[in-house]
Amino acid sequence: MTFMVVRKKWLVLGIVCIIIATGLYFFSPSPTETTMSNQAEQNEFEINLVTGEFKTTTEDGKEIEAYRWDPGTIFVPKGEKVKLSIFGVNGKEHPFIIEGTDVSGTVQKGKETVLHLQFEKEGVYRLICTTHATIADNGPMIGYIVVQ
Ligand SMILES: [Cu+2]
Numbered sequence: 001m002t003f004m005v006v007r008k009k010w011l012v013l014g015i016v017c018i019i020i021a022t023g024l025y026f027f028s029p030s031p032t033e034t035t036m037s038n039q040a041e042q043n044e045f046e047i048n049l050v051t052g053e054f055k056t057t058t059e060d061g062k063e064i065e066a067y068r069w070d071p072g073t074i075f076v077p078k079g080e081k082v083k084l085s086i087f088g089v090n091g092k093e094h095p096f097i098i099e100g101t102d103v104s105g106t107v108q109k110g111k112e113t114v115l116h117l118q119f120e121k122e123g124v125y126r127l128i129c130t131t132h133a134t135i136a137d138n139g140p141m142i143g144y145i146v147v148q
Contacts, residue, residue, distance in 0.1 A: 046083045047074050053090035067091050067132045069143035076147045078122055084115040099126040119147040
């Protein structure tokens with residue numbers, strides 16, 4: 001009689017353990033997935049730019065202005081994944097290219113433009129707003145991406 005009670009206890013305990021283990025397996029977040037998505041974000045070097053504007057009036061009353069990328073020079077590690085975020089503050093719209101690459105896009109006021117880049121070659125790449133590329137066009141709106 002005592003022997004049966006002991007066996008029954010072990011059987012109940014075993015079933016409880018199996019239920020708990022099954023619950024943990026199905027309801028816990030997968031550790032592999034979490035680690036991988038965290039790594040992807042960590043490996044991407046993030047750089048933030050905004051569009052800005054310099055504006056003044058000359059002594060003879062002439063208004064002059066220049067649109068800018070801010071910061072105007074950024075440093076990017078060669079071969080690494082880079083997330084470039086550009087937020088449009090000044091200026092309605094800035095269509096741009098990155099010289100020497102096939103990267104292009106547009107930054108609009110109040111909106112964030114996100115680029116995922118990876119430069120394999122060292123050098124200085126110019127981020128050029130095609131609307132404001134020169135002084136005569138209210139620029140030069142040119143940023144320098146230094147890959148090293
Ligand atoms: Cu522009």
